[in-house]
Amino acid sequence: MTLTGTKVFAHRGFSSQYPENTMVAFQASADIGADGIEFDIQLTKDHVPVVIHDLTLDRTTTGKGFVRDYTASELKKFSAGSWFSDTFKAETIPTLEEVLIWAKTHSLTLNIELKGSVADRNLTVATVLPLLKKYDLEERIILSSFDHKSVHTFQKHNPFLETAVIVAAALYEPESYLRHVNVLGYHFSYVSLLDEEVKALIKKGFRLRPYTVNEERWIKKFFELGCDAIFTDEVEKALRIRGRM
Ligand code: G3P
Ligand code: CA
Numbered sequence: 001m002t003l004t005g006t007k008v009f010a011h012r013g014f015s016s017q018y019p020e021n022t023m024v025a026f027q028a029s030a031d032i033g034a035d036g037i038e039f040d041i042q043l044t045k046d047h048v049p050v051v052i053h054d055l056t057l058d059r060t061t062t063g064k065g066f067v068r069d070y071t072a073s074e075l076k077k078f079s080a081g082s083w084f085s086d087t088f089k090a091e092t093i094p095t096l097e098e099v100l101i102w103a104k105t106h107s108l109t110l111n112i113e114l115k116g117s118v119a120d121r122n123l124t125v126a127t128v129l130p131l132l133k134k135y136d137l138e139e140r141i142i143l144s145s146f147d148h149k150s151v152h153t154f155q156k157h158n159p160f161l162e163t164a165v166i167v168a169a170a171l172y173e174p175e176s177y178l179r180h181v182n183v184l185g186y187h188f189s190y191v192s193l194l195d196e197e198v199k200a201l202i203k204k205g206f207r208l209r210p211y212t213v214n215e216e217r218w219i220k221k222f223f224e225l226g227c228d229a230i231f232t233d234e235v236e237k238a239l240r241i242r243g244r245m
Helices: 023-032 096-103 118-134 148-157 174-181 195-203 216-225 235-244
Strands: 007-011 036-043 049-051 109-114 141-145 162-167 185-189 207-211 229-232
Touching (some): 049 118, 118 148, 162 207, 195 207, 207 216
Parallel strands (some): 036 109, 185 207
16 A cells, blocks of 8 residues: 655656657656656747756757757658667657647646746746646646746646646745745755655645655655655656555
């Protein structure tokens, strides 16, 4: 019997076994039984939100230079899978809209992380919110970012959307800060908080989600602490561990 209610979110899709932020990775996450997928978005030159982690194309695609310097249709010419393995060479950079259409026939939670330039902050809100509304997926979405101003702006424009701040190091006064930004979600680097800090915030009703948790002893620990979810590249391992608890 599973004693933990902690969800397993596939970080950038199932990125230990599939090329990150691609449709094949998202489908594999759904097939194996992940509770959610986490992916990164940023705007193209023609203001289309696309799914890619880095600001540049070089690491994960066959393209070169900044994502922001290409239109969405230009980006479609690059492979987003061949850097990982030749098996995945047909994968392209998904648009956010493609992922939303796919999500309509799957029941996973979507954690959309806003990357890109802060200069695009307002444009991103103006582009992404209507898409979420169009596909009526707001109830299954968590909107997060290291850029807390963006998170707050989303929150202001749509108070019903679940939002989260991502932090790399512990916040000084987390409770008052989270209330100030008006978020429920605290997405923290898995080594940055003490167990008692995690427990105290969960008790206050916040949704604690550590990233990126790949080792068994850490995965177990966050399950035991009662985090809302963990972000992991090791989806299969995390689900197996949870199944034993
Ligand atoms: O959303 C949590 C995590 O994905 C943040 O780090 O660099 O993998 O986007 P990164
Ligand atoms: Ca991310």
